[in-house]
Amino acid sequence: MPHLVLSGIEKHYGRFVALDRLSLSVEKGEFLCFLGPSGCGKTTLLRIIAGLDRQSAGKILIGGRDCSAAPPEQRDFGIVFQSYALFPNLTVAKNVGYGVRDRASAEARVKAMLELVGLPEQGDKFPGQLSGGQQQRIALARALAPAPSLLLLDEPLSALDARVRVALRRQIRALHDRLGLTTIMVTHDQEEALTMADRIVVMNQGRIEQEGRPYDIYAHPASLFIAGFVGAMNAFAATAAGQGRLRLGDLELAGPSAHAAGTAVTVCWRPEDMVIGAEENGLKARIEGIEFLGPYHRMLLRARELESPFAADVSANLARDLGLACGRELQVGVPAGALHVFAEHPN
Numbered sequence: 552m553p554h555l556v557l558s559g560i561e562k563h564y565g566r567f568v569a570l571d572r573l574s575l576s577v578e579k580g581e582f583l584c585f586l587g588p589s590g591c592g593k594t595t596l597l598r599i600i601a602g603l604d605r606q607s608a609g610k611i612l613i614g615g616r617d618c619s620a621a622p623p624e625q626r627d628f629g630i631v632f633q634s635y636a637l638f639p640n641l642t643v644a645k646n647v648g649y650g651v652r653d654r655a656s657a658e659a660r661v662k663a664m665l666e667l668v669g670l671p672e673q674g675d676k677f678p679g680q681l682s683g684g685q686q687q688r689i690a691l692a693r694a695l696a697p698a699p700s701l702l703l704l705d706e707p708l709s710a711l712d713a714r715v716r717v718a719l720r721r722q723i724r725a726l727h728d729r730l731g732l733t734t735i736m737v738t739h740d741q742e743e744a745l746t747m748a749d750r751i752v753v754m755n756q757g758r759i760e761q762e763g764r765p766y767d768i769y770a771h772p773a774s775l776f777i778a779g780f781v782g783a784m785n786a787f788a789a790t791a792a793g794q795g796r797l798r799l800g801d802l803e804l805a806g807p808s809a810h811a812a813g814t815a816v817t818v819c820w821r822p823e824d825m826v827i828g829a830e831e832n833g834l835k836a837r838i839e840g841i842e843f844l845g846p847y848h849r850m851l852l853r854a855r856e857l858e859s860p861f862a863a864d865v866s867a868n869l870a871r872d873l874g875l876a877c878g879r880e881l882q883v884g885v886p887a888g889a890l891h892v893f894a895e896h897p898n
């Protein structure tokens with residue numbers, strides 16, 4: 552039986568539709584991410600699952616039980632917010648124990664939770680005496696202290712610096728696995744979703760645009776919106792020319808297009824799929840800019856046949872061996888199988 556089933560969830564604010572007939576099933580033990588741009592409705596959906604906001608229409612089943620109208624305390628979840636939301640005037644231990652109903656076991660439970668998040672010595676401090684990353688681990692301990700089976704995370708890492716964020720990502724995922732939780736995390740950070748989730752639900756304007764395993768979302772974006780939102784993508788207006796051929800300005804490309812000849816399409820490919828020296832879908836381009844990104848470089852290339860520049864990634868080692876520098880000309884190509892073709896256009 553799924554842990555959570557949402558069917559036909561709607562949320563209206565006056566005439567504005569924040570969530571539009573959204574249905575979703577979450578399996579027990581799954582780590583799910585709601586990913587999407589600002590305003591797409593992810594937080595609204597999480598708050599509706601928690602019972603902190605009421606849906607305008609639709610049904611929520613938790614563990615098979617109809618919780619559509621149940622108050623938050625009857626929904627068996629722990630929640631962590633971006634802002635930590637700790638009580639500043641209570642000690643860390645009091646914060647962690649706040650939701651533990653059985654007072655007799657509270658002290659042992661708090662101790663166990665502080666050990667679980669790796670902060671066993673911090674119980675007597677106040678939240679203001681801890682770093683952001685430590686405070687978020689305390690918020691996590693507080694959410695887990697009543698032993699919920701569902702963990703809800705609302706952008707829990709957004710306020711933290713990059714190194715702490717990566718460490719905490721791993722810690723949260725490890726806790727999820729170890730405790731056998733079902734976790735739903737809201738994020739607008741694709742890297743967070745790709746690294747942590749079993750399944751990603753990409754939202755756009757109150758609807759689910761695509762759901763799937765991280766690899767599938769990345770490798771097989773279902774729409775131009777997903778292609779542009781998850782990972783970097785070059786995108787050009789083109790015309791289907793029949794039999795898997797595409798006309799892109801003065802170029803003719805071989806691609807996976809099944810569209811009828813003459814259909815206006817957008818053809819996309821990832822910078823990392825470009826191959827230096829390749830003849831397949833190849834062209835000559837000039838290097839206009841190079842961004843140093845640590846292990847690889849992202850080159851901004853311009854070709855005579857194309858209206859605007861495009862990006863190609865190259866490993867730092869290869870860039871050095873080939874002596875790549877601004878102003879140089881080079882041959883690049885992209886395998887036909889790496890092209891994504893959509894019969895739609897950017898707004």
Ligand code: ATP
Pocket residue numbers: 564567569587588589590591592593594595596739
């Ligand atoms: P962000 O990442 O910026 O938090 P989000 O995807 O979580 O974005 P929500 O906070 O769920 O987005 O908001 C979805 C939409 O609903 C937004 O357009 C927002 O302005 C609107 N909205 C949210 N709460 C209210 C409210 N109380 N009254 C009116 N509109 C609201």
